[in-house]
Amino acid sequence: MPTHPATLPIDDLLAQCSATTTRRSGPGGQHRNKVETAVILTHAPTGISAEANERRSQDANRQEALARLRVRLAIEIRTPANEPTELWKQRTAGGRIVVSSTHDDFAPLLAEALNHLAAMDFETSAAADQLGVSPTQLVNLVRKSPAAFTRLNAERENRGLRPLK
Structure with a gap:
C-alpha cells in the first residue's frame, strides 16, 4: 500500500521537498523587506507547494509552510483506503x-x-x-x-x- 505523503514523518517529507526563500512586502518593517523570510515548500513528487510569509522568522515560516503543505497534500492526493490506522x-x-x-x-x-x-x-x-x-x-x-x-x-x-x- 502506498504511503500518503501527509502521513510521512516530517524529516522524510522535507527530504522530498525543495525550499525556496524570498522577500515579501507588508508589515514587519525593514527586517521583513530586507531579509528573505518567506518560505515556499514544493513537494517534488507531486508538484504541490505551500507558502508562509507572515512571520519575521524564516524558521517560523518554514514550520507554517510545512503544516500548510501537509494539509494541501491531504486534500489533493488520494491513496487506497484500508483498515483504519x-x-x-x-x-x-x-x-x-x-x-x-x-x-x-x-x-x-x-x-x-x-x-x-x-x-x-x-x-x-x-x-x-x-x-x-x-x-x-x-x-x-x-x-x-x-x-x-x-x-x-x-x-x-x-x-x-x-x-x-
Missing part, C-alpha cells in the same frame, strides 16, 4: 475525533478521512461506518479545513449528492 484508532476513542486543526496529527487524519470518503464515493455514512465514527464527527473533521470541506462538497456534487452544510 493506529493513529486513527487512537484519535477516535469513544467514536469522537479528537484533534485540533493546528496539531501535527490533523493532516494525516484528514488524508485518511478523505481517502475513505473517496473509496465510498463520498457517501459520509458509509465512510463513517468504515472508520468507526459518526457521519457528523467525520464531516466535522473535514470542516476544520475550509479547502477540504469545499473539495468534499464539490466531489459530492459531481456524483449527484446533495452538498453538506
Whole structure:
C-alpha cells in the first residue's frame, strides 16, 4: 500500500521537498523587506507547494509552510483506503475525533478521512461506518479545513449528492 505523503514523518517529507526563500512586502518593517523570510515548500513528487510569509522568522515560516503543505497534500492526493490506522484508532476513542486543526496529527487524519470518503464515493455514512465514527464527527473533521470541506462538497456534487452544510 502506498504511503500518503501527509502521513510521512516530517524529516522524510522535507527530504522530498525543495525550499525556496524570498522577500515579501507588508508589515514587519525593514527586517521583513530586507531579509528573505518567506518560505515556499514544493513537494517534488507531486508538484504541490505551500507558502508562509507572515512571520519575521524564516524558521517560523518554514514550520507554517510545512503544516500548510501537509494539509494541501491531504486534500489533493488520494491513496487506497484500508483498515483504519493506529493513529486513527487512537484519535477516535469513544467514536469522537479528537484533534485540533493546528496539531501535527490533523493532516494525516484528514488524508485518511478523505481517502475513505473517496473509496465510498463520498457517501459520509458509509465512510463513517468504515472508520468507526459518526457521519457528523467525520464531516466535522473535514470542516476544520475550509479547502477540504469545499473539495468534499464539490466531489459530492459531481456524483449527484446533495452538498453538506
